Amino acid sequence: MQLSKAMKPLAVLSGLVVTMCILVLSTSCEQAPMNHEAGTPTKAGHQELPQETIVRKVPVLGFSQLGSESAWRLANTSSIMESAAESDVKIMMENAEQSQDKQFEAIREFVKQKVDVIAVAPVVETGWEPVLREVEKAGIPVVIIDRYVDVSDTSLYVTHIGSDFYEEGRKAGKYLLDKFSDQREPIGIVELKGTEGSTPSIARGKGFRDVIANHSQFRIIESDHADFTTDKGKEVMKKFLHERKGQIRVLFSHNDDMTLGAIEAIEQLGLVPGKDIVIVTVDGTRRALEKLSEGKINLVVECNPLLGPNLIQAVKEIVKGNTIPKRIVTTENVFTQVTAAGEIVNRSY
DSSP states (O other): OOOOTTTHHHHHHHHHHHHHHHHHHHHHHHSOOEETTTTEEOSTTOOOOOOOOOOOOOOEEEEEEOOOOSHHHHHHHHHHHHHHHTTTOEEEEEEOTTOHHHHHHHHHHHHHHTOSEEEEOOSSSSSOHHHHHHHHHHTOOEEEESSOOOOSOGGGSSEEEEOOHHHHHHHHHHHHHHHTTTOOSOEEEEEEEOSTTOHHHHHHHHHHHHHHTTOTTEEEEEEEEOTTOHHHHHHHHHHHHHHTTTTOOEEEESSHHHHHHHHHHHHHTTOOBTTTBEEEEEEOOHHHHHHHHHTSOSEEEEOOOOOHHHHHHHHHHHHHTOOOOSEEEOOOOEEOHHHHHHHHTTOOO
16 A cells, blocks of 8 residues: 555654664663662562571570489489580579579579579479569569479469379389288388478378378388488488387388488398388489399389470470470389389489
């Protein structure tokens, strides 16, 4: 079709406009866009985002350990320290050496240091509410391990991790019911208790008594505190043997260290532990299991000291803001002479 003379200039002008547009678009596609954050160009069609460095805060745990009075306690401390070292939790530990006042001092120092979580293995049950109120005001969560605290407001701590001491006492009592099931004559029992006012001393004694209460042949003729130590266990057992010579048929000891001291006292008097005097102990340390294997102890009720993994996991969950159970009970067993040998090789404490 032929264009009129009037239309030819318009066609030429339109062609020039189209050509210029093509050139502009071509130039825009070839030019790399700018990275507005860094001020540098990136590959065509892609914008690089600024790199962010994620800094993860290492949780800090302040741990007040009550002491180092026994092999069980040493194993408990080692478990916690090793578990913290193997994880991404930093731990600050203070050993109170059986002093509640020192535990108060340590807790207040942890508050000043602004730790993320405070864990306490309380030397006794009572007297904790004021200092725990201080920790609550500071906004620091608390975990109670091993022994309990007697407070009117249980919201002062997040969870308790440890053994069922009452059940341990019941296990000891049930063993005696089975062992002396055919005997109706009086059976004299002496009891070595731990630190006065401590949870194991209170709860194990109660559990034991609740089981034997309706069996009149069992009579607790002596009961005294020996502070969970070997030396004191030997001292108090000597006193029992002197004052109740010929009347003692059973020793119920609240921990292995006291039991080992008591065995020394029994042997020094010329008696045979495990035969002349039936011995039931609580803890499950290697030395106690060895004595059990030798027949010098009749029953070991296990109290698991390896609370480290549970504690460190609880700390991680608390820091994340997760909910955890109010009570975490460790798995435990009982050992007789038959089962002792197989367990000794597995004992690290």
